[in-house]
Amino acid sequence: MYTMNRTATTEMEVTSxxxxxxxxxxxxxxxxxxxxxxxxxxxxxxxxxxKSGDYQPQLSPEEIRASVEATAQTEERCVLTGKLIRPQERMLLGLTKSGEMVPLSVESLAR
Structure with a gap:
C-alpha cells in the first residue's frame, strides 16, 4: 500500500x-x-x-512466492512495474509472502 510522507495533522483539513x-x-x-x-x-x-497514472510499484520481485497465469477481467496495474494490464490481456497472479494475490504483468518476473 502507498505510504506517503506524513503531514502534521494540524496542517490537514478536517473532513467528515x-x-x-x-x-x-x-x-x-x-x-x-x-x-x-x-x-x-x-x-x-x-x-x-x-487512477491518475502516478502509480508507484509497491513490491519487489523477492516478495513474490509463486505465480500463476491468468487473464485480466478488468484493468489492473502490475505491482512490480506499474505497467497497465488491459482487460482480456494475459497476466500473472502473484502470491506474496503475506498471502495476498497481486496482479503482475507477464514480463515482470523475467530475469
Missing part, C-alpha cells in the same frame, strides 16, 4: 465521512498501531495514484 460501524471496527482492526484514519488516508492516496 459516515462509515458503517462494522466497517469502522474492521478498519481499526486492520490498522493496528497505525490508526484507522491513517489507514484510510493511505487507501485513498493509493487509489488516487492508480
Amino acid at each position: 465521512i459516515r462509515l458503517e460501524r462494522d466497517l469502522k471496527d474492521r478498519l481499526k482492526d486492520l490498522a493496528g498501531n497505525q490508526g484507522y484514519q491513517a489507514l484510510i488516508r493511505d487507501v485513498l492516496w493509493n487509489y488516487v495514484q492508480q
Whole structure:
C-alpha cells in the first residue's frame, strides 16, 4: 500500500465521512498501531495514484512466492512495474509472502 510522507495533522483539513460501524471496527482492526484514519488516508492516496497514472510499484520481485497465469477481467496495474494490464490481456497472479494475490504483468518476473 502507498505510504506517503506524513503531514502534521494540524496542517490537514478536517473532513467528515459516515462509515458503517462494522466497517469502522474492521478498519481499526486492520490498522493496528497505525490508526484507522491513517489507514484510510493511505487507501485513498493509493487509489488516487492508480487512477491518475502516478502509480508507484509497491513490491519487489523477492516478495513474490509463486505465480500463476491468468487473464485480466478488468484493468489492473502490475505491482512490480506499474505497467497497465488491459482487460482480456494475459497476466500473472502473484502470491506474496503475506498471502495476498497481486496482479503482475507477464514480463515482470523475467530475469
